Amino acid sequence: MSDLAIAAPLRAVQRLPGVAVVLVLLIALFGAIAPGFLSAANLSNVLVQSTILTMLALPMTLIIMTEGIDLSMGAVLTLTSLCVAIVSLATKSMLLGLGAAVLVGTAFGLANGLLVAIAKIPPFVATLATLGMAQGLSLIVSDGQSVVGIPHSVRDVYSAQLLGIPVPILMGVASYGLFHALLYHTRFGTYVFALGGNRDALRYAGLSPTRLLIAVYAIGGLMAGVAGLLMTARMNSGHPTAGLGMEFDAIAAVAVGGTSFERGNGWLLGTLLGVLAVGVLRNGLNLISLPSSVQVASVGVLVIAAMFLDGLRSRA
Amino acid sequence: MTDIAKNAPSPAWSLLSHNAAQLFYRLLAALLICIVLSVLSDAFLSLGNILNVLRQASLTFFIASGLTLVVLTAGLDLSVGANVALSACLAGTVIHQTGSPTLGILAGLLTGGTVGLMNGVMVTAMRIPSFIATYGMLWVLNGVTYWYMAGETIHGFPAGFRQIGSGYFLGLPIPVYLLLVFLAIGTAFAQRTVWGQEIYAIGANPVAARLSGIPVNCRLLLVYTVSGTMAGLASIIFLSRLNSAEADIGESLTLPAIAAVLIGGTSLFGGVGTIFGTFVGALILTLVLNGMNLLSINANWQPLVTGIIVIIAVWLDMRTRRSAP
Numbered sequence: 001m002s003d004l005a006i007a008a009p010l011r012a013v014q015r016l017p018g019v020a021v022v023l024v025l026l027i028a029l030f031g032a033i034a035p036g037f038l039s040a041a042n043l044s045n046v047l048v049q050s051t052i053l054t055m056l057a058l059p060m061t062l063i064i065m066t067e068g069i070d071l072s073m074g075a076v077l078t079l080t081s082l083c084v085a086i087v088s089l090a091t092k093s094m095l096l097g098l099g100a101a102v103l104v105g106t107a108f109g110l111a112n113g114l115l116v117a118i119a120k121i122p123p124f125v126a127t128l129a130t131l132g133m134a135q136g137l138s139l140i141v142s143d144g145q146s147v148v149g150i151p152h153s154v155r156d157v158y159s160a161q162l163l164g165i166p167v168p169i170l171m172g173v174a175s176y177g178l179f180h181a182l183l184y185h186t187r188f189g190t191y192v193f194a195l196g197g198n199r200d201a202l203r204y205a206g207l208s209p210t211r212l213l214i215a216v217y218a219i220g221g222l223m224a225g226v227a228g229l230l231m232t233a234r235m236n237s238g239h240p241t242a243g244l245g246m247e248f249d250a251i252a253a254v255a256v257g258g259t260s261f262e263r264g265n266g267w268l269l270g271t272l273l274g275v276l277a278v279g280v281l282r283n284g285l286n287l288i289s290l291p292s293s294v295q296v297a298s299v300g301v302l303v304i305a306a307m308f309l310d311g312l313r314s315r316a
Numbered sequence: 317m318t319d320i321a322k323n324a325p326s327p328a329w330s331l332l333s334h335n336a337a338q339l340f341y342r343l344l345a346a347l348l349i350c351i352v353l354s355v356l357s358d359a360f361l362s363l364g365n366i367l368n369v370l371r372q373a374s375l376t377f378f379i380a381s382g383l384t385l386v387v388l389t390a391g392l393d394l395s396v397g398a399n400v401a402l403s404a405c406l407a408g409t410v411i412h413q414t415g416s417p418t419l420g421i422l423a424g425l426l427t428g429g430t431v432g433l434m435n436g437v438m439v440t441a442m443r444i445p446s447f448i449a450t451y452g453m454l455w456v457l458n459g460v461t462y463w464y465m466a467g468e469t470i471h472g473f474p475a476g477f478r479q480i481g482s483g484y485f486l487g488l489p490i491p492v493y494l495l496l497v498f499l500a501i502g503t504a505f506a507q508r509t510v511w512g513q514e515i516y517a518i519g520a521n522p523v524a525a526r527l528s529g530i531p532v533n534c535r536l537l538l539v540y541t542v543s544g545t546m547a548g549l550a551s552i553i554f555l556s557r558l559n560s561a562e563a564d565i566g567e568s569l570t571l572p573a574i575a576a577v578l579i580g581g582t583s584l585f586g587g588v589g590t591i592f593g594t595f596v597g598a599l600i601l602t603l604v605l606n607g608m609n610l611l612s613i614n615a616n617w618q619p620l621v622t623g624i625i626v627i628i629a630v631w632l633d634m635r636t637r638r639s640a641p
Contacts, residue, residue: 119627125392125574125630132619133624251451293459294459297455297458300454303448304453304456308442311443
């Protein structure tokens with residue numbers, strides 16, 4: 001490729017936050033072709049449906065910033081969602097269900113962290129293995145069946161409103177606030193940037209990259225636990241394939257959001273916009289009656305395109 | 317292992333004996349599993365079960381052998397399972413529409429190879445990290461396959477075609493012959509051809525490989541295309557054995573294939589490993605899963621056990637490699 005010919009458009013692309021363009025284009029597209037897309041009810045629906053993904057994509061951003069990945073997140077979400085269903089069914093308590101889910105999720109996150117940071121197994125293989133383990137456990141605890149008849153207190157989490165705002169949206173906003181504060185306003189956040197950008201500097205400063213890395217993966221598992229409550233509440237049941245592929249949507253949101261897979265650059269707001277882009281894409285395709293298989297394929301194309309552009313930018 | 321390394325007379329010799337020892341330990345592990353299983357279950361040593369293990373292992377091996385070449389270049393192909401599903405569905409459709417198994421087989425191989433080639437283009441020309449590119453491809457393929465099948469199942473194929481997966485020749489299942497053929501071809505290609513050695517060189521040090529004049533991108537394209545084509549071949553065997561094709565048949569295939577490669581001693585960091593090792597890996601994994609079956613452990617435990625085996629295999633491999641020369 002001749003450098004001169006592509007330099008100018010590339011610089012233009014670099015200046016614009018790509019994800020904002022993608023989001024606006026998607027909204028304009030579906031606003032034009034999908035009947036009812038721009039209605040207030042549908043837009044609020046997109047937001048509510050995006051909360052589970054938000055809670056996965058935020059920690060995924062941190063993990064990817066450390067040059068890692070967590071392929072197990074969807075399977076762990078399935079498992080924690082089943083935990084909520086089974087425990088709340090047995091104890092009639094939503095909080096005990098949430099507690100069990102957070103415990104199991106964090107345990108998986110810790111396991112991922114230990115495998116990556118201490119056993120030094122490449123993240124995508126370590127988390128692919130824990131994906132298999134979480135999937136297996138989901139099948140075992142549910143015996144391959146749906147868990148139904150869970151208490152209303154769980155379902156109410158998804159449908160309740162506070163000050164006229166749906167509770168899931170509040171949970172999504174709170175998660176974003178917490179992660180924003182964590183990444184940009186604490187020392188931990190600065191260390192996370194260093195984990196991906198300059199790990200040696202951390203070591204010279206006397207910090208343990210190992211422990212930080214474990215913490216980052218553990219946070220991912222913890223959030224999958226909390227998201228498990230929303231998942232069960234949304235479906236009003238636990239299902240052994242509920243979270244199938246959710247990790248891919250999360251990775252897609254992070255990739256579209258402009259977080260780099262190689263240089264430790266993370267952009268949390270970009271991830272949030274990326275979540276909305278994935279949510280709008282799925283909702284819009286749904287409204288024009290395309291089957292979910294087409295949605296899955298388009299998210300796949302979205303990721304490949306985003307990675308390609310990310311590569312182009314890093315070389316420009 | 318460290319003892320062998322310490323007593324070795326020269327680095328070249330110690331490296332050789334290290335790899336030989338690695339293979340020896342794996343064969344020993346396979347033998348040990350056999351002994352344990354024959355004690356625990358009367359059914360294990362029956363001829364029918366042993367042939368069954370070999371047939372199962374050959375299915376895993378077809379997918380894993382192409383994948384081994386990819387891993388040798390320090391890449392990964394996460395799309396193999398989804399590729400098998402799409403190839404099987406398209407091959408099944410072609411057989412039904414034309415009535416010709418030959419055209420169906422060609423369609424399956426072509427689909428698999430094309431998907432592999434697209435993976436290769438993403439990794440080389442578009443410079444996307446291989447695990448992200450093939451992971452994206454996984455979901456694209458899943459989407460396309462589910463959309464194409466729309467919940468339908470294609471079943472009922474000509475008897476001649478079904479022989480490929482379920483027939484016998486001189487008392488051995490036909491897939492076992494295919495396994496021997498591809499084991500020989502794969503080993504000869506990797507160990508005895510210049511291209512094969514170049515693949516090792518790319519995995520060991522891509523920059524050095526490029527500077528010494530190896531056409532790195534051409535070889536990478538080849539490796540991903542071979543991996544895809546082997547998935548296409550596996551899809552034909554699946555199709556002929558199951559006598560039906562559904563959109564979800566590939567979902568449980570990727571992790572076992574990766575497990576076989578890693579148990580077989582191929583390093584995730586490239587440059588180290590053999591096709592024969594992958595065969596032993598496929599055998600060990602199949603033996604474990606077969607044993608769980610015989611001991612009537614619920615099949616739901618299989619992904620959990622496979623995941624644990626992957627972690628143990630990688631961890632052991634990295635430990636021994638660190639202490640090796």
